[in-house]
Amino acid sequence: MSVRQAVRPGGRSLRVQQAVHAAVGELIAEVGRDALTVPQVAQRAGVTSSTIYRRWGDLATLVSDVARRSLRTDCPIRLTGDFATDLAAWAEMYQDEMDSTPGRNMVRDVLRGWDGTTAACALLEAVRPVVETILTAAGPPVGLSADRVIDAVVAPVLMRLIFADAPLPAGLAREAALRVAAVARTNVPPS
Amino acid sequence: MSVRQAVRPGGRSLRVQQAVHAAVGELIAEVGRDALTVPQVAQRAGVTSSTIYRRWGDLATLVSDVARRSLRTDCPIRLTGDFATDLAAWAEMYQDEMDSTPGRNMVRDVLRGWDGTTAACALLEAVRPVVETILTAAGPPVGLSADRVIDAVVAPVLMRLIFADAPLPAGLAREAALRVAAVARTNVPPS
DNA sequence: ATCCTAACGCAAATATATTGCTTTTATCCC
DNA sequence: GGGATAAAAGCAATATATTTGCGTTAGGAT
Numbered sequence: 001m002s003v004r005q006a007v008r009p010g011g012r013s014l015r016v017q018q019a020v021h022a023a024v025g026e027l028i029a030e031v032g033r034d035a036l037t038v039p040q041v042a043q044r045a046g047v048t049s050s051t052i053y054r055r056w057g058d059l060a061t062l063v064s065d066v067a068r069r070s071l072r073t074d075c076p077i078r079l080t081g082d083f084a085t086d087l088a089a090w091a092e093m094y095q096d097e098m099d100s101t102p103g104r105n106m107v108r109d110v111l112r113g114w115d116g117t118t119a120a121c122a123l124l125e126a127v128r129p130v131v132e133t134i135l136t137a138a139g140p141p142v143g144l145s146a147d148r149v150i151d152a153v154v155a156p157v158l159m160r161l162i163f164a165d166a167p168l169p170a171g172l173a174r175e176a177a178l179r180v181a182a183v184a185r186t187n188v189p190p191s
Numbered sequence: 192m193s194v195r196q197a198v199r200p201g202g203r204s205l206r207v208q209q210a211v212h213a214a215v216g217e218l219i220a221e222v223g224r225d226a227l228t229v230p231q232v233a234q235r236a237g238v239t240s241s242t243i244y245r246r247w248g249d250l251a252t253l254v255s256d257v258a259r260r261s262l263r264t265d266c267p268i269r270l271t272g273d274f275a276t277d278l279a280a281w282a283e284m285y286q287d288e289m290d291s292t293p294g295r296n297m298v299r300d301v302l303r304g305w306d307g308t309t310a311a312c313a314l315l316e317a318v319r320p321v322v323e324t325i326l327t328a329a330g331p332p333v334g335l336s337a338d339r340v341i342d343a344v345v346a347p348v349l350m351r352l353i354f355a356d357a358p359l360p361a362g363l364a365r366e367a368a369l370r371v372a373a374v375a376r377t378n379v380p381p382s
Numbered sequence: 383a384t385c386c387t388a389a390c391g392c393a394a395a396t397a398t399a400t401t402g403c404t405t406t407t408a409t410c411c412c
Numbered sequence: 413g414g415g416a417t418a419a420a421a422g423c424a425a426t427a428t429a430t431t432t433g434c435g436t437t438a439g440g441a442t
Contacts (some may be wrong), residue, residue, distance in 0.1 A: 009410045013420060039398070051421055053399065111302050113226075113355070124354040151367065155346035158354070160192040162302070178373065183374060202439045204389065230429070239391055244430065246389085 019045040023067045033063065033109065064113020067106045068122050083138035084090060084119055084181035090134060091153050091173035094127070098157055099168045127154055141184035152180040210236040211243060215257045224254065224300065255304020258297045261314050274329035275372035281325060282344050282368035285318070289348055290359045298352055318345055332375035343371040 023045035027036055038059050042049040056062040076091045097103050110123060131146045153176045160168055214235035217225055229250050234238040268281045288294050299312060305382040322337045344367045351359055 011420095012406080012409080016421075037398075048422055049399075050401080050423080055422080058399090108305070110257075111305065114299070114302065114353070151347035151350070151363075152343070155350040157340035158350050159346040160313075160341070162305070162353075164347070180376075183370075202389095203437080204439080207390075228429075240430075241432085242390055243394085249430090 016045070016051065016055075020047065020056075020062070020067070021066050024063060028063075033105070034038075036063070041134065057087075058108075060113040062110075063109045067109035067113075070102070070106055077134075078108050079090070079137045083134070083141050083184070084178055085140065086134045087131075087149065087153070087177040087181055088174045090130065091177035093172070094154070095157050095168060095173035098161060104161060108157070111162070124150065124154070125173055141181070144180070144184045149177075149180060153177050162189075207236070207238055207242065207246075210259070211238065211253070211309050215254060219254075224296065227254070229253075234285070236241050251300075251304040253304075254300045255302075258300035258304075261293070261297055268325075270325065270328045272328050274325070274332050274375070275369055277325045277329065278322075278344070278368040278372055279365045280341065281321065282364035283362070285345070286348050286359060286364035289352060295352060296348070302353070314349070315341065315345070330371070335371070335375045339373060340368075 009118070010124050012113055020041060023041045024036070027040060027044060031040075036059065038052050039049050040054050041059075041062070045052075052062065056065060077086065077093060079086050098107065107123070127150060132150050135141070135144065135146060153173050156176055157168065160166075160172070211232060214229070214232045218231060218235060222231075227250065229243050230240050232250075232253070233243050236243075243253065247256060268277065268284060270277050282286055289298065298314070318341060322340050324334065326332070326337060326340070344364050348359065348364050351357075351363070362375060
C-alpha cells in the first residue's frame with residue numbers, strides 16, 4: 001500500500017516506471033482522472049496490472065506519485081533583498097500557480113493518495129526552501145521564522161483551495177505576505 | 192458518484208441510512224478504516240451492496256458522509272466579550288479537538304471523499320459561525336473579518352494536520368489567535 | 383383507499399484486485 | 413567478461429468488488 005522507492009533505480013525497473021508515469025499523464029489528459037483505471041494504465045504502459053499493484057498499491061497512490069513530480073521547487077523570483085517586496089512577489093506567484101487547473105488537480109491527486117497517517121506529502125517541503133531563501137536574502141526580519149511565514153501565507157491558500165466554496169480572492173497571498181512583513185517590521189527595535 | 196440527499200427523508204430510506212451509518216461506525220471501530228469494504232458494510236447494515244453504491248457512489252463518499260456528521264458545530268466556550276481572551280480559548284480547544292485521533296481521522300475521511308471539483312466540505316462552514324459569534328460578542332475589532340481570523344487561526348492547524356510531518360506545536364492556534372488579536376488592537380485609533 | 387414512483391432487493395454480468403509460481407534481468411562480486 | 417543472487421516483472425487462476433437490468437416494496441400524495 002506504500003510506495004516503495006524502487007530499490008533498483010535503473011534498467012527495466014526504471015523503464016517500467018517511466019512508461020507507467022507517462023501512461024498516467026496521457027490517459028488523464030485523454031479520459032480524465034475519474035475514468036482512469038489501473039488495467040487501462042497497465043495496457044497503455046505495456047505492463048501487467050499486477051506490476052502496478054505490487055509497486056504502487058493502488059491507483060490513488062500511483063496518481064499521487066505522478067502528481068508530486070510535477071511540483072516545481074525552484075524560486076523563479078528575482079530577489080531584491082527587501083523582505084516585503086520579495087515575499088509578496090513570491091506569494092502572488094504561488095497563489096497563481098496553485099489556483100490554476102493543474103495546480104488544483106495536483107492538490108486533489110496528492111490528497112487522494114494520502115494514507116492519513118504518515119507525513120502527508122511534499123507539498124510543503126517544496127515550499128520551505130524558497131521561503132528560507134527569501135528570509136535569508138532579507139537578512140532576516142526579527143521574530144519571523146519560515147514556519148510563521150508559511151502559516152501566514154501558504155496555509156490560507158491551501159486551506160481555501162481545499163475547503164472553501166468560493167474562488168480564491170485575488171491578492172489573498174500577496175496581502176497576507178505584506179501583512180506578515182509589516183508585523184515583522186514593527187518588531188524591529190526602531191534603531 | 193455524488194451524494195444524493197435522500198429525496199425521501201423518512202420511512203425506509205431513513206432506516207437504511209441510519210443502519211448504514213451505524214454499520215460504518217461500528218466496523219471502523221472493529222476492523223479499521225483501511226479494511227472497510229462496501230459489501231461488509233452492506234451485510235452489517237442488512238442491505239445489499241447495490242443500495243449503497245446507488246446511494247453513495249463509493250466507500251470514500253460514504254465514509255466522508257459519516258465523518259461530516261461527527262462535526263461539532265457549537266461553541267462550548269464561555270464568552271467574556273474580550274476578543275483576545277475568547278478567541279484564544281476557542282483556538283486552543285479547536286486545536287485540541289482537531290489534533291486528536293478522531294479529529295485526524297475525520298479530516299482524513301472527509302478528504303478521501305472529496306471529488307476535487309465542487310465545494311470541499313463542511314469543515315470550514317462549521318467553524319465560521321463560532322468565529323462570528325466571538326467577533327460580535329467582542330463588538331468587533333477594527334479591520335478583522337471572520338475570514339481573516341480563520342486564515343490566521345484555522346488555516347495553519349488544518350494545513351499542518353494534512354501536510355506537515357511534525358506534530359502540531361502546542362499552542363499553535365492559541366498564539367496565532369493572540370497575534371491576530373494584537374494586530375487588530377494596533378489598528379484601533381488610540382481613543 | 384388508490385396511484386405513483388423513489389428506493390430497495392436480487393442476481394447475473396462485468397470489472398478490478400490479489401496471489402502463487404515462473405521467468406527475466408539488474409546489480410554485485412569475483 | 414562471467415556467474416551468482418535476488419529484485420522486479422510476467423502470467424494466469426482466483427477472489428473480491430462494482431455495475432446493471434428488472435421485478436418488488438412501501439412512502440407520500442391525491
